[in-house]
Amino acid sequence: xxxxxxxxxxxxxxxxxxxxxxxxxRYLHMLNRHFGVAEEGQEILQDIEARIAELFIEKTxxxxxxxxxxxxxEVIARMGKPEDFMDAGDDECSTKTQPxxxxxxxxxxxxxxxxxxxxxxxxxxxxxxxxxxxNMDVVILRVIFVLAFFLYGAALLVYIVLWIAVPKAxxxxxxxxxxxxxxxxxxxxxxxxxxxxxxxENINRYKSxxxxxxxxxxxxxxxxxxxxxxxxxxxxxxxxxxxLILIGIGSLIGFVTSMAIGHSFMHDGPWSFGWDxxxxxxxxxxxxxxxxxxxxxxxxxxxxxGIPILLLLFVGTKLLFRYKTxxxxxxxxxFGLWLVALITLIVIGVNQVGNFGKQxxxxxxxxxxxxxxxxxxxxxxxxxxxxxxxxxxxxxRMKIAMVxxxxxxxxxxxxxxxxxxxxxxxxxxxxxxxxxxxEDAQKNVEQIEYNFSQKDSTLRFDPYYFLxxxxxxxxxxxxxxxxxxxxxxxxxxxxxxxxIFDIENTENMWDGDMIGKTWIMTANGLALKDATLxxxx
Amino acid sequence: xxxxxxxxQMRKGVLEYCILLVIDGKPLxxxxxxxxxxxxxxxxxxxxxxxxxxxxxNDGLLTYKWEESTQGPPRKYYxxxxxxxxxxxxxxxSWDELVEAVRMIKEHK
Numbered sequence: 001x002x003x004x005x006x007x008x009x010x011x012x013x014x015x016x017x018x019x020x021x022x023x024x025x026r027y028l029h030m031l032n033r034h035f036g037v038a039e040e041g042q043e044i045l046q047d048i049e050a051r052i053a054e055l056f057i058e059k060t061x062x063x064x065x066x067x068x069x070x071x072x073x074e075v076i077a078r079m080g081k082p083e084d085f086m087d088a089g090d091d092e093c094s095t096k097t098q099p100x101x102x103x104x105x106x107x108x109x110x111x112x113x114x115x116x117x118x119x120x121x122x123x124x125x126x127x128x129x130x131x132x133x134x135n136m137d138v139v140i141l142r143v144i145f146v147l148a149f150f151l152y153g154a155a156l157l158v159y160i161v162l163w164i165a166v167p168k169a170x171x172x173x174x175x176x177x178x179x180x181x182x183x184x185x186x187x188x189x190x191x192x193x194x195x196x197x198x199x200x201e202n203i204n205r206y207k208s209x210x211x212x213x214x215x216x217x218x219x220x221x222x223x224x225x226x227x228x229x230x231x232x233x234x235x236x237x238x239x240x241x242x243x244l245i246l247i248g249i250g251s252l253i254g255f256v257t258s259m260a261i262g263h264s265f266m267h268d269g270p271w272s273f274g275w276d277x278x279x280x281x282x283x284x285x286x287x288x289x290x291x292x293x294x295x296x297x298x299x300x301x302x303x304x305x306g307i308p309i310l311l312l313l314f315v316g317t318k319l320l321f322r323y324k325t326x327x328x329x330x331x332x333x334x335f336g337l338w339l340v341a342l343i344t345l346i347v348i349g350v351n352q353v354g355n356f357g358k359q360x361x362x363x364x365x366x367x368x369x370x371x372x373x374x375x376x377x378x379x380x381x382x383x384x385x386x387x388x389x390x391x392x393x394x395x396x397r398m399k400i401a402m403v404x405x406x407x408x409x410x411x412x413x414x415x416x417x418x419x420x421x422x423x424x425x426x427x428x429x430x431x432x433x434x435x436x437x438x439e440d441a442q443k444n445v446e447q448i449e450y451n452f453s454q455k456d457s458t459l460r461f462d463p464y465y466f467l468x469x470x471x472x473x474x475x476x477x478x479x480x481x482x483x484x485x486x487x488x489x490x491x492x493x494x495x496x497x498x499x500i501f502d503i504e505n506t507e508n509m510w511d512g513d514m515i516g517k518t519w520i521m522t523a524n525g526l527a528l529k530d531a532t533l534x535x536x537x
Numbered sequence: 538x539x540x541x542x543x544x545x546q547m548r549k550g551v552l553e554y555c556i557l558l559v560i561d562g563k564p565l566x567x568x569x570x571x572x573x574x575x576x577x578x579x580x581x582x583x584x585x586x587x588x589x590x591x592x593x594x595n596d597g598l599l600t601y602k603w604e605e606s607t608q609g610p611p612r613k614y615y616x617x618x619x620x621x622x623x624x625x626x627x628x629x630x631s632w633d634e635l636v637e638a639v640r641m642i643k644e645h646k
Binding site for chain 1: 567568571581582583584585587588590591592595608609610612613
């Protein structure tokens with residue numbers, strides 16, 4: 001009893017014995033190495049495969065259905081080994097395409113290469129090719145890819161890059177390579193060991209070659225040096241490839257999370273791995289880029305940062321898995337795309353600057369109705385947002401808070417105290433914003449929401465001003481000035497610390513020290529009401 | 538001197554000419570050409586033919602078209618191009634000269 005494989009040679013289906021399959025595989029691999037990977041070589045190989053298929057069809061037409069070892073032997077004898085081919089062409093060419101020891105290599109099983117499998121494909125055959133390479137069920141890979149498509153759009157990009165980059169298995173030899181010996185660590189080790197033995201052989205040959213023949217001796221010495229060099233190079237290339245892949249995967253994770261999940265993007269740059277923030281890149285952009293440019297700029301940023309990362313992964317996998325690609329096309333294509341993304345971002349950036357061109361402000365003056373009271377008590381309402389604010393992101397004076405999963409823009413107003421020229425307390429609220437024109441700036445001013453309230457002799461300020469939902473950040477600011485008439489006092493509650501700003505006083509005291517005290521407006525300016533109290537302290 | 542090697546070298550020299558001769562006249566596909574060359578003992582292993590066919594095609598002396606086959610996949614049918622025919626005529630002349638030269642040398646002995 002024997003195990004049988006079903007194989008496809010040049011479009012015809014055959015059943016083939018286990019050992020016959022091995023033999024045929026070795027033979028085709030040998031031919032593949034002989035004719036080389038150039039277009040001409042592959043065409044010759046396809047023709048030869050067509051002939052082999054024809055011979056098998058002849059042999060299997062009567063009763064016998066399975067191709068046996070002896071049939072393969074017969075066919076190989078008929079077709080001949082590369083060294084039997086009479087090559088009428090220039091001999092240089094044939095020696096070049098037939099590397100030394102191709103027969104030796106033919107004796108081991110083929111090393112596996114990554115190809116796209118065009119015959120069991122759904123789209124580009126990327127998954128089926130990968131399933132052959134990694135010995136995984138193709139269904140699992142497809143499910144992973146489809147899920148990834150929905151979770152991150154970037155997965156689609158990865159698929160397309162692989163589709164372009166990984167060659168399709170065209171000839172039977174390539175299809176066999178696709179399922180060849182696994183590129184496991186032990187196999188890589190083995191291949192390096194093999195090359196090491198080669199080094200040893202070369203050294204021995206060098207030693208055994210007598211000094212009488214100077215030329216051969218020199219050549220042998222050259223062999224030794226090149227083979228040592230090749231082993232060292234191969235190890236270095238493998239290490240380098242692995243490092244590239246690791247860096248690539250790391251950056252990809254960092255980048256995707258910054259785009260989709262969010263971390264301290266503005267603060268530490270896209271390569272940091274901080275997870276302390278809930279806001280994502282997309283949400284941040286939405287706060288100040290107009291909707292039309294928003295999607296485009298997101299895509300452009302993805303391409304700009306994504307392409308170098310994907311190139312890292314591409315080069316890394318290529319070094320490790322050794323698949324053949326059209327490097328020039330990929331290089332030029334990706335560079336072009338990258339350049340387009342860069343230009344797009346610059347154009348958007350220039351446009352955005354235009355949105356900040358004009359500034360306008362709006363001042364509301366409010367009389368504080370407290371003619372009888374001697375002292376006005378100032379305080380803020382409770383700060384409900386402190387814990388919701390993203391510490392790492394600030395747009396000038398404004399911050400972003402996540403409120404019920406939605407970004408809300410808020411900022412502390414600035415509060416100061418001046419002398420009133422009239423006999424009354426007056427509160428001036430000034431709202432400022434920028435825009436592409438004065439009208440636009442005015443519209444942006446109107447996006448500001450700010451509240452305060454008065455109860456008897458107490459003024460209660462909100463600690464924050466907000467932007468209405470869907471408003472864009474245009475450097476909106478709120479500043480308040482309380483005009484205090486001479487002879488009247490104000491008490492600054494401790495909780496004002498976040499909003500008071502540069503209040504001039506006769507004591508030359510810092511803002512932070514002014515809170516918790518009562519101040520009286522004198523002819524010279526604001527003075528501490530109970531001076532003796534502080535001196536005692 | 539190795540007799541087999543010399544024989545092989547001689548055959549090698551005229552193989553391309555023979556392939557063109559075989560194909561000249563009617564379109565043929567690889568297996569037909571192989572039959573012909575094998576029966577006249579020009580080639581030993583079939584693998585020899587394919588690199589030559591591809592090279593002659595790339596040099597513009599041959600061309601091919603795909604034709605459906607009753608058994609199995611479509612086949613490449615090769616034809617001699619005009620360039621190929623010119624080449625064939627010139628080669629024919631020099632072959633005749635060569636044969637004549639050998640004959641004369643033999644007779645003069």
